[in-house]
Amino acid sequence: MNWEAVYHDAKQWVKEAGERIRLSFQQTLTIKTKSNPNDLVTDIDQEIEQFFIRKIRDVYPEHKILGEEGFGDQLDQLNGTVWLLDPIDGTMNFIHQQRNFAISLGVYENGIGKIGIIYDVVHDEMYHTLCGNGAYLNERPIAPLKERGVKESIIALNATWVMENHRINHQILIPLVRDARGTRSYGSAALEMVYVATGRVDAYISMRLSPWDFAAGAILVEELGGIVTNLRGEKLDFLSKDSLFAAKPGLHQDILKNYLKNGNW
Ligand code: IPD
Ligand code: CA
Ligand code: CA
Ligand code: CA
Numbered sequence: 169m170n171w172e173a174v175y176h177d178a179k180q181w182v183k184e185a186g187e188r189i190r191l192s193f194q195q196t197l198t199i200k201t202k203s204n205p206n207d208l209v210t211d212i213d214q215e216i217e218q219f220f221i222r223k224i225r226d227v228y229p230e231h232k233i234l235g236e237e238g239f240g241d242q243l244d245q246l247n248g249t250v251w252l253l254d255p256i257d258g259t260m261n262f263i264h265q266q267r268n269f270a271i272s273l274g275v276y277e278n279g280i281g282k283i284g285i286i287y288d289v290v291h292d293e294m295y296h297t298l299c300g301n302g303a304y305l306n307e308r309p310i311a312p313l314k315e316r317g318v319k320e321s322i323i324a325l326n327a328t329w330v331m332e333n334h335r336i337n338h339q340i341l342i343p344l345v346r347d348a349r350g351t352r353s354y355g356s357a358a359l360e361m362v363y364v365a366t367g368r369v370d371a372y373i374s375m376r377l378s379p380w381d382f383a384a385g386a387i388l389v390e391e392l393g394g395i396v397t398n399l400r401g402e403k404l405d406f407l408s409k410d411s412l413f414a415a416k417p418g419l420h421q422d423i424l425k426n427y428l429k430n431g432n433w
Contacts, residue, residue: 284387361385
């Protein structure tokens with residue numbers, strides 16, 4: 169496989185998709201709900217996924233595609249080359265704020281991450297890596313991550329997890345929230361992972377995400393020396409929903425051992 173060529177095509181298609189999304193700001197969105205009234209999807213989410221599928225199938229017909237909106241393939245294994253796509257990560261922000269959302273695209277070969285691209289469309293900021301060659305924000309190299317202690321850390325996490333109807337024991341997170349310097353919530357898992365990759369936050373915790381939410385982010389964070397697992401400290405499975413914990417080196421081990429180990433995640 170000529171990975172440089174795949175990388176080039178992937179970045180090109182992400183740029184084009186971003187342009188389409190920016191143009192959509194002039195039109196009226198069709199908004200539908202999915203599993204619940206706050207689980208939203210628009211015609212643009214669907215159009216962008218279909219745009220990528222057309223491009224990928226045309227140039228790489230032997231590759232598989234797993235996309236959030238379901239226009240790709242149904243997969244039960246990750247053999248071969250698989251594109252994991254979230255056409256708009258942060259749809260609620262896209263609808264309400266016209267910002268704080270991203271295109272997330274990860275390309276895997278037999279389950280191993282090769283290419284990670286996250287595009288902050290509104291800021292025209294593309295974070296990308298071809299594994300082993302460093303990661304970039306547009307043309308600028310991103311510096312590798314350095315260790316940091318909990319007390320100097322900003323942790324991205326979402327306050328909706330405090331609701332009692334979740335089966336998880338959220339009380340476990342109280343000491344972590346107390347000890348950290350601060351917490352943040354941006355409403356886009358892909359952007360939150362890219363903020364870990366660039367050091368804007370030091371860790372990101374989510375109780376439940378899907379493979380297309382974290383596929384590209386995991387590649388970017390790991391390329392910069394960060395660590396990505398589920399909340400039990402296990403390797404991620406790119407075919408199942410799972411919890412997610414991405415952090416700087418050192419901080420990841422510290423939080424797992426001293427704060428998360430008794431959780432029922
Ligand atoms: C959602 C966002 C959000 C996260 C949700 C995801 P979507 O993705 O990443 O930050 O908390 O769990 O489903 O639906 O906007 O692509
Ligand atoms: Ca969604
Ligand atoms: Ca998503
Ligand atoms: Ca999405």
